[in-house]
Amino acid sequence: MRAVTRDNAALAAQNVTSFAESVVMAQSSTLLKNPVFCAVDTPDVGKATALAAKLADTVGGLKLGLEFFSANGPKGVQQVQKASDLPLFLDLKFHDIPNTVAGAVRSAAAAVKPFCMTLMAAGGRAMMEAAAKAATDVAHELIVPRPLLLAVTVLTSFDGDDLLETGVSGTVPDQVRRLAELAKLSGIDGVVCSPLEAEMLRRDLGPGFKLVTPGVRPAWAAANDQKRIMTPLEAMTAGADYLVIGRPISGADDPGAASARIALELVPVTSSTTPA
Numbered sequence: 264m265r266a267v268t269r270d271n272a273a274l275a276a277q278n279v280t281s282f283a284e285s286v287v288m289a290q291s292s293t294l295l296k297n298p299v300f301c302a303v304d305t306p307d308v309g310k311a312t313a314l315a316a317k318l319a320d321t322v323g324g325l326k327l328g329l330e331f332f333s334a335n336g337p338k339g340v341q342q343v344q345k346a347s348d349l350p351l352f353l354d355l356k357f358h359d360i361p362n363t364v365a366g367a368v369r370s371a372a373a374a375v376k377p378f379c380m381t382l383m384a385a386g387g388r389a390m391m392e393a394a395a396k397a398a399t400d401v402a403h404e405l406i407v408p409r410p411l412l413l414a415v416t417v418l419t420s421f422d423g424d425d426l427l428e429t430g431v432s433g434t435v436p437d438q439v440r441r442l443a444e445l446a447k448l449s450g451i452d453g454v455v456c457s458p459l460e461a462e463m464l465r466r467d468l469g470p471g472f473k474l475v476t477p478g479v480r481p482a483w484a485a486a487n488d489q490k491r492i493m494t495p496l497e498a499m500t501a502g503a504d505y506l507v508i509g510r511p512i513s514g515a516d517d518p519g520a521a522s523a524r525i526a527l528e529l530v531p532v533t534s535s536t537t538p539a
């Protein structure tokens with residue numbers, strides 16, 4: 264009897280694990296067909312949920328960051344998730360002592376089950392290793408999908424002078440490469456980088472390391488304050504796995520049409536990865 268109970272428990276555990284894995288597979292497949300995360304940069308839940316609903320069929324995922332999270336917390340994120348059911352990129356750029364970042368990764372994974380989330384590579388090896396272990400542990404303990412961890416290397420708002428002021432004498436590309444390599448060694452799944460760094464990082468870090476690029480602008484959209492930009496197709500061709508695009512979609516008169524237009528421009532790279 265006891266053996267049967269144990270078998271049933273093992274079977275149940277296997278089923279929930281398979282369910283969590285199937286969620287990750289479904290989300291990855293959505294993002295293969297459409298690698299665009301729309302950045303939802305607003306503190307307003309109503310605006311964010313309305314935008315999410317409009318984009319449900321034309322982007323691969325949604326990115327919510329510090330502005331939204333600071334105003335609305337996990338409950339606000341859950342409201343946006345209900346409106347679209349798209350994979351979530353939680354961009355909170357954690358940077359603290361290892362124990363605190365590990366706790367933050369656990370809390371976020373449990374509360375909103377993100378597909379991916381960010382931390383600052385400048386937090387160092389111990390912090391990134393603790394975060395990677397926390398992501399794996401929480402996935403097993405709570406049977407939730409393991410979030411991909413993405414390190415931010417050098418903010419794209421930084422130039423060489425900004426680096427020097429913070430005590431780093433190397434060039435921006437050298438520091439990006441150094442921190443990306445450290446992130447990979449520490450068990451992190453990929454980095455957020457400028458599309459102009461994508462080719463170098465793909466070459467130096469290898470094929471499995473995820474590259475996520477903001478600073479992407481379709482030829483027909485305004486650059487806004489982004490300085491070093493590429494078109495969506497150029498960024499993917501340079502080696503990006505996922506793109507983050509905000510204002511060209513969220514600020515368009517018809518966000519659904521703008522994101523559909525971007526998806527169409529990406530067909531040369533997405534059609535080859537879409538399962539038949």
Ligand code: C5P
Nearest residue numbers: 302304418419477478489507508509510
């Ligand atoms: O509107 P836009 O397409 O410029 O939005 C880009 C998004 O990517 C914003 O949410 C911004 O905070 C984020 N981001 C960025 N550059 C980085 C990291 C994140 O633009 N290096």
